Amino acid sequence: MKNFKLNLYFCGMLEDKNPSKTPLSSLGEFGLIDHLTQQFTLNNKSSVLGVGDDAALLDFKNNPVLVSTDMLIEGVHFDLSYMPLKHLGYKAVMVNLSDLYAMNAHPTQITVSIAVSNRFSLEAVEELYRGIQLACSNYAVDLVGGDTTSSTQGLILSVTAIGSASKNKIVQRKGASANDLLVVSGDLGGAYAGLQVLEREKAVFKVNPNSQPDLSQYSYSIGRQLKPEARKDVIDLLDTLGITPKAMIDISDGLSSELLHLSKASQVGCHIYEDKLPIDPEVISICEEFKINSTTAALNGGEDYELLFAIDQKEYDKLKNHPLLTVIGYCTDLQSGNQLITRLGQQIPLEAQGWNSLKEGD
């Protein structure tokens, strides 16, 4: 992720200035679907029939099936002025795969529906699908269906991820109990910090379109925002370590929000320690620059797509030294509530201040 192509960041703003673009209408709806999906092949045994019939046909033998879906709207969930289309395609897939990994399951298929206004050329949509294809390839997932239509405004993406797991492996949000340890993968707040940098650079770019910002010092955080990875590696690692979490959720809306979901579903309280929150030094540095409390970024930033899970204390030895995993606290009884224990030892109730697209004034 460190060797991210910085020169791509502001391509979005230039997208309509190339005179040789092909209008989508030249292909028609079925022609477009054929054209966009011809590069995709079915690689999973469970994918019997993909794009091209009324429905995709999948065969999971005797394993249960997991399904998750998310919708991404231009101007609400992404800003094409700094989100290259290829990255958007990649991220739209990651968001959905992450939900299946959060069940300790393996996604094997996706469907992708897009609605595009006539401001998008064929080349732009191809770029979006290149990102989708890269995600499919990196995560061994097959594109098996979808819908392609026009929108009156902007770009809309709806992705559904489908997968399976053996019954005894599936982990829900409920299942944690008092004295379990709370663990997160990777680090937190990076995607939010990256977003702050990109929003600032967008403002600079508007004033001076010739500015050539050096963003290399922010590359980790910008990468977290523009090209997140779903934590397949963590699911594989847990399997290798012989750990099946008791409860799990992915961190899409911010750690606080997810802790409250886990607390509600498992009927436990969650106590976490401020000094245990894993935060990358670059993120701390960006927070200082933007005068943001880095703990707040880690708790409420969102879009990190890390995993939060609860394990029995006796599993601790199996993961205690692993650089990908951090124990941040423990579960307690429901009455003790959900608390952040600060560096000074104070208890602060956790609140969901994560991203909510329906909030007034956003």
Place this chain on the structure above:
Amino acid sequence: MKNFKLNLYFCGMLEDKNPSKTPLSSLGEFGLIDHLTQQFTLNNKSSVLGVGDDAALLDFKNNPVLVSTDMLIEGVHFDLSYMPLKHLGYKAVMVNLSDLYAMNAHPTQITVSIAVSNRFSLEAVEELYRGIQLACSNYAVDLVGGDTTSSTQGLILSVTAIGSASKNKIVQRKGASANDLLVVSGDLGGAYAGLQVLEREKAVFKVNPNSQPDLSQYSYSIGRQLKPEARKDVIDLLDTLGITPKAMIDISDGLSSELLHLSKASQVGCHIYEDKLPIDPEVISICEEFKINSTTAALNGGEDYELLFAIDQKEYDKLKNHPLLTVIGYCTDLQSGNQLITRLGQQIPLEAQGWNSLKEGD
């Protein structure tokens, strides 16, 4: 469908004039999902875990799984000035169930993602979900997941239908061969005729908002447009008759377009007879009033959600007198092409003039 509530048709235009509406932001994203889905229960054995975790958990035992998805965009696929929200919710589900019936499979779950602008109140979204719930109830389908977010403009719906069938029952678009009979269910052109009436009444309403049109003479066609039914009954009937079609597709974009898909997938030509096309007398009457050729409406109208399928000639006796099913022609070799044989005995090549949301100028 005949006792359709005509007084609902133009409710959409009045949606924002009630002063007692509740803003969506008062609930927040998770509150809204909880509120909207609390009336939904899981009734199918295959629905293990529905709304409320990172993914839905389904168990189809050893049966293959079918998945289909469609996206509906305000201003492209529907017009809320004459499409009541409850009907829209119902229709959005039907569109997707129809795709699974077209595989001779039974849908058992749906996910529904919606994006709504702040022009919609909680009451409006509740009305939409009442239609979704009615569809789930009528077709024994469980709502198991989805996404709820804001949009910058209008209403967007993305529905995914999931179901299963035993392996030897599944019917694809490919599989028809020369000399097979081509059969359609129900009748054609009704949804298109209904749309013509609604578009005209919308224009009248704009000039005179106090007009109280008597639409009872158009009620069948308007019902076909506003409250289509997916043909579960046809799938059940075929099962009762002991017929497994060799190839099948649902008629969403118009008979011509679907015949061409079936022709391409099965590598056969399709010859159909103009005088065999099933058209309701009301539709013929509307076509006369609007100076539309009723054959054109039947061939290219779209949105009827009937089923088109091919059967071996030896199955003919099983269905020949059934009022729901009409033999409209036969399959021939690919080289003979796809032809309409007119009442005068002329052969006219079939072309896909069905609805295409990506066409210029639409």
